[in-house]
Amino acid sequence: MAISTTPLIHLSSVTKEYPLGNTTVHALRGVDLTVSKGDFMSIVGPSGSGKTTLLNIIGCIDQATSGSVVIDGQEITTMNDKQITDLRLYKIGFIFQTFNLxxxxxxxENVEFPLLLMKTFSKTEVRSRAERLIEAVGLSEHSQHRPAELSGGQRQRVAIARALVTQPAIILADEPTANLDSETGNQILELMRDLNQKEHTTFIFSTHDHNVLAYAKKIVKIKDGLITE
Amino acid sequence: MPLIFTIAWRNIFRHRGKSLVIGVILFLGAFLMTVGSGIITGLDRGLKDNIVNSFTGDLLVISSKQINNAVLTPMSGAASEPINNFIQFRSVLKQHKMIDHYVPAAQGTPMVMSDEGDPDFNFIIGVDFKQYRTMFPDKFRVLEGRQPKDGERGLLLTEFNRRTNYEYLLNYWVIPEGAKLVTANLSKEALTAYTKGTLRVKEKMVFMGMNDKTSAMDIMPPVLGIIKFKALDTFIGISNLVDIETYRECFGYTTAAESHVTLNKEQASLLTNADLSDDDLFSNETMFGSAGSSASDYSIHSVKQETARTLVVTENHLDVDAGMYNMIFIKLKSGVPLLKAVNVLNQDLKPYGVRVITWRQALGEIAELATIIKASLFIFVMFIFFVAIIIIMNTLSMAALERVSEIGMMRAVGARKGFISKMFFSETAFLSFFFGGLGILVGLITITILSWIGLSTDNDMLQLLYGGARFHPFLTMGDIVACLIQLSIVTVISTLYPMRVARQITPLHAIAKD
Structure with missing residues (x-):
């Protein structure tokens, strides 16, 4: 199946400033970025370069100080809290650095959580979707375990399953392998690449990890709040 | 179970410490509120049973000219304004659909005279004993002597007044006519005197009453019995009961006997001629003789005024209601709202120059004291709840701030603010339902046990607080519902601020915290 080249995400002149004591931090200084459906993109840059801020703005977790952010054809800077929350629920999946289950x-139940928030699927459908993804991330035997009973890698896989269960258009992953050993990190990256190839889900992840970069189809470099390449 | 409830329920167990703190506060709050309600209702019932049902009735009819409503507060010493036309509106009361019973009465504070002529005061209530017993059955015990026969004249002296009169004024011990001295009932001082052989015993006491129109009248009614009220004797026991005709004689008011006067035209003309002076009338010296009145030394002005009224005498016997009263005790039918009855009766009785007041108004300071005690208790319970709200609010707010990661993550994956609010509220509601419910249940059991034990006291203040000699806290279905409503209000109020704190948590807060 051919991958559409229609921009799924389009950022134009996006700035982000926030106060820090008596000074203002310019986290983003006018970012222009276009992401197409099916991209597997990595945002790289040194610490404090603005990677996480950019990811947060794309994920509607943070608001740009100025500029335009269009996700799937919708300008998000003018949306209210309810609309943004629903956009996150239906269009975006998150994989956080610290698992956050x-x-x-x-x-x-963690994997089912976003589906239950949607209230559009039957209980059976919710359960079968969740089971399918838990099996896909190799955690079928642990489906009844609480997060505290899982290893770091297992929790990250649960987070991936949860991010995918709603079949979102975009999955954002902030340092997805930062807290994992290299073997588990590779397993996770393989899983994400598989999903990208099979489901054409758009992945955007921030990382320092060179190993992760090897998986990326596109790499966006960011430094001092500006995209350099 | 819906997702919110699942999360809320499990969070309660996850944060056991905080849940327990909140739970204990809710338990104590609900328990104190339930017990407090039981005590307040018990007070109300006690007052109702021991004052309303034993002494005052629900309402009192008094003269419209009466300035001070507290007609049953003897400390005032002032006589109440007379009602001379009771017979005119008697049928209104008799046929009224809101009234169960009524008894007309007259209260006053005559002087009690010692043998040496030293005066003190006793509070007396003049009634028809038969009517009084019908309205307030079985509310006092006759310690010595007997109950009066129907229509019999005499005094029922309270044990309280006998003792205080002996100790502070009379220096003799009063016993009922024809009765023997009961040494077991002697006060400590009287017993000492009895032991020494110096106790003086009498069967009569001298009362001296007066009204604003007559001079002092000495009477010496036979003491028929020594009585003691079954509850609140210290308060109610200051009132001796006397037959109404004796009362009227004592205070120089028109007795029913005096109202039975047949006047010829000339006499009637003289009495209704306002231009005549007392001298004009007395110079004739015919009126009282030919009228055959048993009146004592009334002022002629008073007699003219009283006699000019329409008084009724039945064919064969005297209608005691034809004379003067100054209050009518009214007991309402069950379920009739007090204030509604006041309004209706005031409307119905307006043409007769009288007005209706509640028993609380009539008791004045005594009822106010009980109300103040009740209000204090209520304020205390409300204070407990205020403190509970603050503590729960603080604990939940802290809990919200400690759960920034969890809440922020929920928001990030698509949970709306409403979901977070419901989750927080559900957690508090579960705790409130369980611990608050337990508090109400334990409170209910406590009240039941207390009521079953029935705390008793001889202390005056506690008697007033208890509404009688024994205290029976009580909870109605309405009280329990009110407790549940109050608990719900506490739950909602104490959750509002923490919910607001939780709603303001964004995914960014969660990320920043990590």
Whole structure:
């Protein structure tokens, strides 16, 4: 199946400033970026370069100080909280650096969580989707375990399953392998690449890890709040 | 179980310490509120049973000219304004659909005279004993002597007044007519005197009453019995009961007997001629003789005024209601709202120059004291809840801030603010339902046990607080519902601010925290 080249994400002259004591930090200084559907993109740069800020703005977690951010044809800078929340629910999946699972829910319940928020699927459908993805990330035997009973790699896989369960158009991953050993990190990257190839899900991840860069189809370098290449 | 409830329920167990702190506060709050409600309702019932049902009735009819409503507060010493036309509106009361019973009465504070002529005061209530017993059945015990027969004249002296009169004024011990001295009932001082052989015993006491129109009248009613009220004797027991005709004689008001006067035309003309002076009338010296009145030394002005009224005498016997009263005790039918009855009766009785007041108004300071005690208790319970709200609010707010990662992540993956609010509220609601419910249940059991034990006291203040000699806290279904509503209000109020804190947590906060 041919991958559409229609821009899924388009950022134009995006700036992000925030106060820090008596000074203002210019995290992004006018970023222009276009991401197409099916991209497997890595954002790289040194610490403090603005990678996470850029990812947060794309993921509607943070708001740009100025500029335009269009996700799947919708300008998000003018949206209210409810619209942005729904956009995150239906269009974007997140894989955080520190796993961020709901501690009181077990593996399968964590994966089901976004689907249950949608309230559009039957209980059976929710369960079967979650089970399918848990199997895909190799955690079927741990489906009843709570996050505290899992290793770091296992939790990250649960986070991936949860990010994918709603079949979002975009998955954002902030340093997805930062807290994993290299073997687990590679397994996770393989899994993401598989999904990108099979489902054409757009992946954008920030990283310092050269190993991760080897998987990326596109690399965007960022330094001092500006995209350099 | 819906997702929110699942998360809320499990979070309670995950944060056991905080849950327990909040739970204990809710438990104590609900427990104190339930017990407090039980005590307040018990007070109300006690007051109702021991004052309303034993002494005052629900409402009192007094003269419109009466300035001070506290007609049953003897400390005031002032006599109430007379009602001379009770017979005119008696049928209104008799046929009124809101009234269960009524009894007309007259209160006053005559002087009690010692043998040496030293005066003190006793509070007396003049009634028809038969009517009084019908309205307030079985509310006092006759310690010595007997109950009066129907229509019999005499005094029922309270044990309280006998003792205080002996100790502070009379220096003799009063016993009922024809009765023997009961040494077991002697006060400490009287017993000492009895032991020494110096106790003086009498069967009569001298009362001296007066109204604003007559001079002092000495009466010496036979003491028929020594009585003691079954509850609140210290407060109610200051009121001796006397037959109404004796009361009227004592205070120089028109008795029913005096109202039975047949006047010829000339006499009637003289009495209704306002231009005549007392001298004009007394110079004739015919009026009282030929009228056959048993009146004592009334002022002629008073007699003219009283006699000119329409008084009714039945064919064969005297209608005691034809004379003067100054209050009518009214007991309402069950379920009739007090204030509604006041309004309706005031409307119905307006033409007769009287007005209706509640028993609380009539008791004045005594009822106010009980109300203040009740209000204090209520304020205390509300204070407990205020403190509970603050503590729960603080604990939940802290919990919200400690759960920034979890809440921020939920928001990041698509949970709306409403979801977070519901989750927080559900957690508090679960705790409130369980611990608060337990508090109400334990409170209910405590009240049941307390009521079953029935705390008793001889202390005056506690008697007033208890509404009688024994205290029976009580919870109605309405109280329990009110407790549940109050608990719900506490739950909602104490969750509002923490919910706001939680709603303001963004995914960015979670990321920043990590």
């Amino acid at each position: 709901i501690p009181v829910l077990n593996v399968i």
